[in-house]
Amino acid sequence: EQLRRSCRQSHPERRWQTEHQRQKRAPLSSKSFNFGFRVEADLLNRKVTALGPTIAFPEADVEQLKKSTAERAKQIAKELSQLEIAQHLAIVARQKLASEVEALKPVEPATEESAARLAEAETRLRFAETETQSLADRFEILGGRQRFLGEYVTVQKARMTLLTSDSPGDRAEAYDTLAAELSRATAFNSLVDVRRNAALSEMQEHEARLALMDQASPLRAASDKALDAQRDELDSIERFGQEVSSVRLDLARWLGDSREQAKTMTWGERFRGYGSRIAGWAKKVWNIEVYPYEDKTEVEGEVITVKRSLVLGWLLDALLFFYLTYRAGSWLLKRGFRRLVAKGRMEEGQSQTLRRWTRIAMGIVLALVTLHLVKIPLTAFAFLGGAIAIGIGFGTQTLFKNFISGIIVLFERKVRVGDILDVDGVAGTVTSIDTRSSMIRTFDGVEIILPNSLLLENKVTNWTHDTPVVRRVVRVGVSYGSPLRTVSTLLAECAAEHGVVSKNPEPQIILEDFGPDSLVFALYYWIDLRATTGAMVVGSDLRFMIEKRLTDAGISIAFPQREIHLSADKPLRVEVQPPES
Known part of the structure; x- marks a missing residue:
């Protein structure tokens, strides 16, 4: 009644009584077989339940709770230290008994006396093993109590935040914390039930064997010692179970009260709470560990x-920073190269190739800078080493081969965009040099993808390496007896009149050969392969002009002629047949 009156008065100095009652109740269940202790524990549990809905811990009480929890943690640590010593002594004793059993095992047929001593030693060894296992289980239970006690203060702070905080986000985070702790407490409670049932069953079996043992038996002391270890283990389990059950009931009640309180909230408060909860989930996702490294x-x-x-x-963050900076850098490169092309300092094809390679270099540098800014060392990607790196190396060796070849071609500048090449039987104009391959447009307008390694490994004919001006030839044969000087003059006039034929160097007219059917003249001329009019069209124009000039001058273009000589030993008979009617 006094506690209920304190609850109604709601004096802050009396709020510590709830924790005092809970602390007082905890050891009451350590002797779970005493009915009187159970009655008092149930009574205190009802008191805490009655006080719970109206009590909140202020900050001072939380600090006091931290101190009391630290003292309990010290007590458990001290108990663990003592238990560790006892466990070590038990292990030593068990090893000694195991050695005695091995020594008593007969090599020859055993006598009744030796068999009795061996049986007694084996029984002592079993009791020692039981004691050692009980001590190990008790050590594990105490470790669980120590870890669970470390989370108790966190639970109380979350409870205080849930009751006193004005921030929907903090309340939502506190609610999630209490819900997670309730799940953990439920799991611990189930584990304690399993351990309790197992320990109780083992202790009952041991008590049954002890009841059949003579009171004057020399094994009685060892059996009682093992039974005491089992009882201590069960006592530790009961303590832990009581603590877990108490916290679990409190958590369930607090969460229920919070849900009841949430029903009275306005829609605005609910929406703010939902937003805060979503923000909390996003924060958790944001802090998900992707990869640990050293x-x-x-x-x-x-x-x-x-x-x-x-x-x-x-x-x-790293991906966003890399994307934004890479896009900005690509835009600046595009504008810069466009200005160079507009001023005539670079051709369009060359600008595209250089811009592509510059973007690759910029991407590598930005990747390193990004890793440095977000403090991610290259060692974080060490998992790519070993077998994975070997597999990637074998799988991409052709790719890297062409990539390195492209870098060499770009820096040597023996092959550039716009050059006319003849590679591996393919002739055409280079339109682009990429990271893996180059594009060549043939004179038939067909685009051919050529791996960069072929530009280094095969014989390459570059018609426009130093200069795009190349020499071509047109040959024509005239009949014997034609005026040679006139033919030479007409050929020179035709070359001079064509606008694409270069004037420097000048065209050359050569009388190449006295052929079997004609006098062969050759017109050598120079043209720019990058001109709009192609070499084939220029050659065709010159042939049309030469044919017209020679025809106007009365000079015939020779064609193949053959003379047939018949020789016979006797005259040939010639017969004239009349036409068919």
């Missing part, structure tokens, strides 16, 4: 290794 730094000659982790947020 960062090694050398300080005064000593290598210091720090464990770090690559979280999803850092990775997204």
Whole structure:
């Protein structure tokens, strides 16, 4: 009644009583077989339930709770230390008994006395093993209690935030924390039930065997010691179960109260709460660990290794920074090369190739800068080493071969965009030089993709390496007896009148041969392969002009002639047949 009156008065100085009652109730279940203790524990549980809905811990009480929790943690740590010593002694004793059993095992047929001593030693060994296992289980349970106690303060702070905070985001985060702790407490409670049932079953079996043992048996002391270890283990399990059950009930009640309170919230408060919860989820996703790595730094000659982790947020920041800077850099490069082309300092094909290679170099530099800015060392990608790197190397060796060939071709500048090449039986104009391959447009207008490695490994004829001006020839044969000087003059006039034929160097007219059917003249002329009119069209124009000039001058173009001589030993008979009617 006094506690209920304190609850109604709501004095802050009396709020510590709830924790005091809970602390008082915890050890009551350590002897779970005493009915009186259970009745008192149930009574205190009802008191806490009655006080719970109207009590909130202020910051001072939370600090006091931290101190009391730290004291309990020290007690558990001390108990763990003592238990570790006892466990070590039990292990030593078990090993000693195991050695005695091995020594008593007979090599020859055993006598009744030796068999009795061996059986007694084996029984002692079983009791020692039972004691050792109980101590190990008890050590594990105490470790679980220690970890669970470390989360108790976090639970109370979340409870305080849920009740006193004005921020919907903080309340939503506190609610999620309590819900997660409730799930953990439920899992712990199930685990404690399993361990309790197993320990109780083993203890009952041991008590049954002990009941059949003579009171004066020399094994009685060892059996009682093992049974005491099992009882201590069960006691530790009961303590842990009581703590977990108490926290689980409190969490369920707090969450229920929060849900009831949420029903009275306005729509604006609910929307703010939903937004805060979504922001909390986004924050959790943002902090998801993608890949852990070790960062090694050398300080005064000593290598210091720090464990770090690559979280999803850092990775997204790096990708966004890389994308934005790469797009901005690409836009600036595009405008810069366009200005160079507009001023005539570079051709369009060359600008595209150089811009593409510049973007690749910029991408590599930006990747390194991005990793440095977000503090991600290259060692974070060490998982690509080893077998994966070997597999990638074998799979992409042709790709890297062509990539390196493209870099060499670009820096040597023996093959440039716009050059006319003859490679591996393919002749045409180079339209682009990419990272892996080059594009060549043939004179028939067909685009051919040529791997860059062929430009280094095969014989390449570059018709326009130093100059695009090349020499071509047109041959014509005239009949014997034609005026040679007149023919030479007419050929020179035809070359001079054509606008594409270069005047420097000048065309040359050569009498090449006295052929079997004609006198062969050759007109050598120079043209620019990059001109609009192609070499084939220029040759055709010159042939049309030469034919017209020679015809106007009365000079015939010779054609193949053959003389047939018949020789016979006797006259040939000639017979004239009348036409058919």
